[in-house]
Amino acid sequence: MTAQAQEDFRHHVRRYLYVFYALIFGTLVTVGASFIPFGNHAINIAVALVIACGKAFLVAGFFMHLISERKMIYGLLAFTACFFLGLMFLTVSAYADFPRLTVTH
Amino acid sequence: MDIPYTVQPRPDTGLYNAKVGIWLFLASEVMLFGALFSSYILLRVGTQEGYWPRGWLNVPIGTFNTLVLITSSITTVMAWASLKMNQFGRFKVFHACTLLLALTFVCIKSYEYHDKFTHYEITLADGRFADGHVVANDPKADHVIISGRYVADRKDLYDLEARKAPHHHEELTIPRSQIVKMERYGPWHNTYLAIYFTLTGLHALHVIGGTIVIGFLWGPGSKMWETDPERFTNRVEVSGLFWHFVDLVWIFLFPVLYLI
Numbered sequence: 204m205t206a207q208a209q210e211d212f213r214h215h216v217r218r219y220l221y222v223f224y225a226l227i228f229g230t231l232v233t234v235g236a237s238f239i240p241f242g243n244h245a246i247n248i249a250v251a252l253v254i255a256c257g258k259a260f261l262v263a264g265f266f267m268h269l270i271s272e273r274k275m276i277y278g279l280l281a282f283t284a285c286f287f288l289g290l291m292f293l294t295v296s297a298y299a300d301f302p303r304l305t306v307t308h
Numbered sequence: 309m310d311i312p313y314t315v316q317p318r319p320d321t322g323l324y325n326a327k328v329g330i331w332l333f334l335a336s337e338v339m340l341f342g343a344l345f346s347s348y349i350l351l352r353v354g355t356q357e358g359y360w361p362r363g364w365l366n367v368p369i370g371t372f373n374t375l376v377l378i379t380s381s382i383t384t385v386m387a388w389a390s391l392k393m394n395q396f397g398r399f400k401v402f403h404a405c406t407l408l409l410a411l412t413f414v415c416i417k418s419y420e421y422h423d424k425f426t427h428y429e430i431t432l433a434d435g436r437f438a439d440g441h442v443v444a445n446d447p448k449a450d451h452v453i454i455s456g457r458y459v460a461d462r463k464d465l466y467d468l469e470a471r472k473a474p475h476h477h478e479e480l481t482i483p484r485s486q487i488v489k490m491e492r493y494g495p496w497h498n499t500y501l502a503i504y505f506t507l508t509g510l511h512a513l514h515v516i517g518g519t520i521v522i523g524f525l526w527g528p529g530s531k532m533w534e535t536d537p538e539r540f541t542n543r544v545e546v547s548g549l550f551w552h553f554v555d556l557v558w559i560f561l562f563p564v565l566y567l568i
Contacts (some may be wrong), residue, residue, distance in 0.1 A: 291346060
């Protein structure tokens with residue numbers, strides 16, 4: 204590896220550290236937000252999931268290098284996302300048939 | 309026979325083979341955990357109001373374990389970056405930290421499991437319930453001692469946060485003749501614990517699997533650095549991708565199981 208390439212990598216390392224600090228901050232915010240009474244518990248759930256999605260983006264984007272990956276990986280993940288959305292659609296569909304509010308144990 | 313494209317990228321994909329392989333594997337993992345998350349959603353929305361347990365898990369411990377796993381992610385990526393910068397010594401240090409953090413995570417998770425397996429719900433003959441951690445349960449003795457509390461309504465055991473129940477635990481001596489049913493907080497106890505143990509157990513198996521692979525690359529597998537450094541760096545990258553995925557799953561598990 205050339206000296207220039209090594210210097211470029213040091214720049215990447217600084218970025219990894221910023222992502223790490225953001226993840227720590229995000230975790231603490233998630234915990235803090237869970238104790239805030241928003242009035243509706245659904246808001247607490249939404250806030251926690253939004254923060255989790257943000258943290259997941261940081262891990263996948265920077266630690267897993269998805270923000271600068273090859274097209275084939277994006278294609279593969281797009282394919283996976285379609286199936287994942289299909290799975291969640293099936294879940295919602297199943298809920299329509301599910302005997303609501305019956306589980307007590 | 310040499311395996312092609314272990315170092316150089318294939319001309320058509322622009323990727324070395326192992327990287328395509330690990331991403332295909334991770335795609336299948338997304339579907340595996342996705343199926344379990346969808347089960348969680350169905351169980352949760354199907355539960356009667358007040359019967360989905362809240363406050364059953366220790367938030368400070370869960371938060372600490374989350375921070376442990378996030379820290380292991382940064383040490384993993386730093387280990388790989390060290391190899392890219394030709395600093396093998398730093399790689400060893402960072403991945404030693406990863407291994408220690410992984411073991412810390414598993415130990416803390418084991419403690420949490422132990423806490424649940426020593427926690428009992430006891431149905432009494434007078435219709436009340438006793439709930440708490442067992443102190444003495446000698447089969448020869450005519451009584452059981454737990455550190456816990458009595459409740460008249462079983463529902464009072466579920467949503468501890470909403471009720472802001474004062475957790476005044478005391479040592480309770482319960483005659484065996486009064487006990488109708490005595491059950492641990494294991495996966496069979498209710499749907500919440502079933503999905504909790506399934507999700508966290510599967511995740512813990514991934515952590516253990518990843519630890520074994522990283523341990524190999526840190527120990528005997530690291531000899532490859534002397535003979536084929538680029539291929540070794542690629543191996544570390546691939547194992548790192550798996551480790552980050554394990555971290556990513558926990559990022560969702562933590563709020564879903566501990567906080568909301």
